[in-house]
Amino acid sequence: MTDATQSPETGPAQTGAPVKSKSLYALDNLTRKRNAAEKRFKFYGLGAVLVGLFFLVVLATAIISEGIPAFTRTIVEVEFTLTQDQYDTAEKELFKTKAYEQFFIGALQKQLEESGMSVPVDAAAIERIVGKTGGTIREYFKANPGALGAPAEFELAASSRVDGYMNGRVTRVEMTDSRFLQASDLDIVDSLVEAGIIKTVFNWNFITGADSGVDNPGGAGIGASVVGSFFMMLVVLFLSLPIGVAASIYLEEFAPQNRFTDLIEVNISNLAAVPSIVFGILGLAVFIQFMHLPQSAPLVGGLVLTLMTLPTIIISTRASLKAVPPSIRDAALGVGASKMQSIFHHVLPLAMPGILTGTIIGLAQALGETAPLLLIGMVGFVARGYPDGVIAGFIDPNSAMPAQIYTWAARADYAFYEKAWGGIIVLLVFLLTMNILAVILRRRFERRW
Amino acid sequence: MKFTTLVSATALAVASTAFVGAAQARDQVQVAGSSTVLPYASIVAEAFGENTDFPTPVVESGGSSAGLKRFCEGVGENTIDIANASRKIREKEIKACAEAGVKDIIEVRIGYDGIVFASQKTGPAFNAFQPADIFNALGAKVLKDGELVDNPYNNWAEFNADLPDVGIAAFIPGTKHGTREVFEEKVLAVGCEATGTLQAMIDSGMSEDDAEDACIDVRADGKSTDIDGDYTETLARIESNPNGIGVFGLAFYENNTDKLKVATMGDVAPSTETISSGEYPVSRPLFFYVKKAHIGVIPGLKEYAQFFIADEIAGPSSPLAQYGLVADPELAATQAAVAAEETMK
Numbered sequence: 001m002t003d004a005t006q007s008p009e010t011g012p013a014q015t016g017a018p019v020k021s022k023s024l025y026a027l028d029n030l031t032r033k034r035n036a037a038e039k040r041f042k043f044y045g046l047g048a049v050l051v052g053l054f055f056l057v058v059l060a061t062a063i064i065s066e067g068i069p070a071f072t073r074t075i076v077e078v079e080f081t082l083t084q085d086q087y088d089t090a091e092k093e094l095f096k097t098k099a100y101e102q103f104f105i106g107a108l109q110k111q112l113e114e115s116g117m118s119v120p121v122d123a124a125a126i127e128r129i130v131g132k133t134g135g136t137i138r139e140y141f142k143a144n145p146g147a148l149g150a151p152a153e154f155e156l157a158a159s160s161r162v163d164g165y166m167n168g169r170v171t172r173v174e175m176t177d178s179r180f181l182q183a184s185d186l187d188i189v190d191s192l193v194e195a196g197i198i199k200t201v202f203n204w205n206f207i208t209g210a211d212s213g214v215d216n217p218g219g220a221g222i223g224a225s226v227v228g229s230f231f232m233m234l235v236v237l238f239l240s241l242p243i244g245v246a247a248s249i250y251l252e253e254f255a256p257q258n259r260f261t262d263l264i265e266v267n268i269s270n271l272a273a274v275p276s277i278v279f280g281i282l283g284l285a286v287f288i289q290f291m292h293l294p295q296s297a298p299l300v301g302g303l304v305l306t307l308m309t310l311p312t313i314i315i316s317t318r319a320s321l322k323a324v325p326p327s328i329r330d331a332a333l334g335v336g337a338s339k340m341q342s343i344f345h346h347v348l349p350l351a352m353p354g355i356l357t358g359t360i361i362g363l364a365q366a367l368g369e370t371a372p373l374l375l376i377g378m379v380g381f382v383a384r385g386y387p388d389g390v391i392a393g394f395i396d397p398n399s400a401m402p403a404q405i406y407t408w409a410a411r412a413d414y415a416f417y418e419k420a421w422g423g424i425i426v427l428l429v430f431l432l433t434m435n436i437l438a439v440i441l442r443r444r445f446e447r448r449w
Numbered sequence: 450m451k452f453t454t455l456v457s458a459t460a461l462a463v464a465s466t467a468f469v470g471a472a473q474a475r476d477q478v479q480v481a482g483s484s485t486v487l488p489y490a491s492i493v494a495e496a497f498g499e500n501t502d503f504p505t506p507v508v509e510s511g512g513s514s515a516g517l518k519r520f521c522e523g524v525g526e527n528t529i530d531i532a533n534a535s536r537k538i539r540e541k542e543i544k545a546c547a548e549a550g551v552k553d554i555i556e557v558r559i560g561y562d563g564i565v566f567a568s569q570k571t572g573p574a575f576n577a578f579q580p581a582d583i584f585n586a587l588g589a590k591v592l593k594d595g596e597l598v599d600n601p602y603n604n605w606a607e608f609n610a611d612l613p614d615v616g617i618a619a620f621i622p623g624t625k626h627g628t629r630e631v632f633e634e635k636v637l638a639v640g641c642e643a644t645g646t647l648q649a650m651i652d653s654g655m656s657e658d659d660a661e662d663a664c665i666d667v668r669a670d671g672k673s674t675d676i677d678g679d680y681t682e683t684l685a686r687i688e689s690n691p692n693g694i695g696v697f698g699l700a701f702y703e704n705n706t707d708k709l710k711v712a713t714m715g716d717v718a719p720s721t722e723t724i725s726s727g728e729y730p731v732s733r734p735l736f737f738y739v740k741k742a743h744i745g746v747i748p749g750l751k752e753y754a755q756f757f758i759a760d761e762i763a764g765p766s767s768p769l770a771q772y773g774l775v776a777d778p779e780l781a782a783t784q785a786a787v788a789a790e791e792t793m794k
Contacts, residue, residue: 381490
């Protein structure tokens with residue numbers, strides 16, 4: 001408007017339509033307006049990206065800072081001798097691991113007294129400081145009967161409170177005396193740290209181990225459920241990829257256009273929007289109650305997740321088949337290829353990157369799903385050890401990563417909450433590995449036309 | 450061609466699925482049910498796996514009712530062997546069980562669980578609770594100046610000057626929890642009677658049954674929130690609300706004493722001692738139910754049941770007691786009953 005008042009001769013005509021400036025270099029109002037709008041839009045876009053990044057950073061920081069403690073653990077490193085007599089006594093008990101624990105605590109107490117500790121140590125305090133140790137000790141001596149009577153080096157888990165004290169979760173100021181830990185125990189812990197008996201090490205057990213009872217957070221690991229998730233993903237991949245691709249090729253290339261195929265198409269789209277818990281109920285009814293497949297098995301979990309993933313894969317596969325230019329098909333048919341040859345030799349390879357992307361999205365979705373697993377028995381205290389063998393991997397009871405994280409987050413001891421965050425990190429790493437694999441595969445299949 | 454290999458691999462996978470399903474014989478005990486019993490059951494399951502040659506049992510959660518429903522689906526390898534429950538099995542459920550062929554059920558009481566009221570550690574102290582106070586704070590209809598009215602209270606101090614002068618904000622277990630039933634029965638119903646509201650309701654022409662039902666109605670104006678998740682959710686709500694008061698299991702509270710402050714009930718602080726002596730009024734028995742038909746079929750089932758209630762596991766100085774279970778004084782009778790496989794009448 002200022003332009004108009006300064007130079008009335010170039011101002012808008014009576015019709016109101018802007019008159020083009022005489023010079024091509026001077027921008028007229030409308031162009032300026034459009035340019036400004038474009039600039040604004042760029043800012044909005046950049047803002048949206050920044051907001052997204054901000055949330056990503058917040059999320060990543062939260063996950064990493066909360067989850068890091070899960071990757072360290074506090075151990076009590078001692079030399080311990082178990083005699084044949086003690087072994088025999090313990091094996092006669094019903095609660096054998098408790099007996100081993102008592103022997104160990106007695107030996108540790110004696111050792112500490114002899115080494116001239118400055119703070120008084122009683123058995124009850126040691127019991128509070130060390131975690132559940134009996135299982136490890138029994139397992140070791142059962143596997144190595146020859147080690148009886150000779151000193152053996154042990155790295156045993158400290159209790160979850162001591163672990164918390166070492167990683168800063170439990171502080172002297174905020175803690176209250178309870179039967180789990182007393183303030184005086186922390187003096188003992190301090191001097192044991194000084195003596196090099198208690199130390200913090202990297203928690204391999206968290207990555208390789210299986211779930212543990214609620215009173216033993218030091219022994220909990222996510223390894224077994226990673227294996228469970230892996231076997232589930234195998235089932236999902238080997239069922240949903242071929243079925244999904246075959247279905248989409250048929251629907252896209254061969255199927256006649258009629259009411260029936262329309263109905264199928266609508267239903268596939270609807271199925272993609274069905275809440276995942278519904279598939280869990282379906283899985284319980286069909287696979288467990290009707291087909292009598294075992295409960296809590298990754299096989300059943302995989303089957304249920306396959307149902308959930310199929311629509312995603314079919315939709316993305318059809319989209320990428322559609323994106324292959326018709327000229328490719330026409331050329332193939334033109335040189336005498338059959339329809340099947342044109343699809344499998346020319347169209348499918350070109351559509352492969354899109355299919356792989358769809359599959360990976362579907363798999364990633366399936367990997368993070370807990371709700372359907374709830375109903376087929378994979379949530380709870382399930383992951384108890386590694387399956388022995390491939391068949392056992394499919395049918396032995398196991399949990400899955402998200403189910404394990406969910407279970408841990410609900411437990412009373414805060415140490416398990418840290419484990420849940422640590423589990424999320426492992427889940428993300430698993431997911432990232434899957435995605436990188438997909439990117440590599442996509443690169444290999446990528447062709448230009 | 451690549452495609453044919455894929456197809457045959459799929460066919461193979463499907464075929465082996467069917468085969469494996471038919472040939473599978475279950476060798477581990479399968480348990481489902483109450484999320485209150487789950488922590489105890491997981492401790493026992495881990496110890497059972499470590500101390501015997503049987504595989505570690507699988508323990509699922511999902512709630513008492515859901516567990517018992519699955520328990521009553523029938524007899525056979527694809528049904529669960531044990532249902533954990535934080536309440537006694539109902540007549541209706543026994544009937545449903547019998548109809549599905551589950552006729553012989555062994556009831557095992559493992560001990561008691563205390564239910565405590567706790568608030569934020571740094572918040573105001575609730576030290577003079579009586580069931581009547583909880584009822585006055587949370588009941589849908591209460592007695593005020595002799596009149597039966599919709600709950601008018603906004604503040605704890607309005608009906609009991611010993612309580613802090615802060616707004617009422619309670620987080621109680623949702624209706625799908627077994628804990629809710631105990632809360633209704635041991636707190637709301639008792640408070641209803643103690644305040645005279647029950648009598649006033651009956652006097653106003655309600656039948657006794659209706660009045661008892663009305664007693665356990667919780668106000669719906671937002672002062673009381675039902676928590677359908679776990680205690681961790683209640684804890685999160687308490688942590689963000691300094692005046693909030695939540696319902697927890699004793700074991701959960703004892704594991705989180707650095708964040709929570711417990712309220713006394715009837716002037717008694719909850720602990721394993723006061724609960725086993727009966728001084729602390731709000732507690733409930735925990736159970737599990739064993740399918741007798743599965744004993745001898747599923748390896749380790751009877752052994753697991755016996756292991757669970759052995760003195761070393763569930764007695765007064767055992768890992769379960771250490772975690773917060775209140776030991777059952779009549780454990781010996783239960784042990785004998787399980788050994789003899791005594792079923793419910």
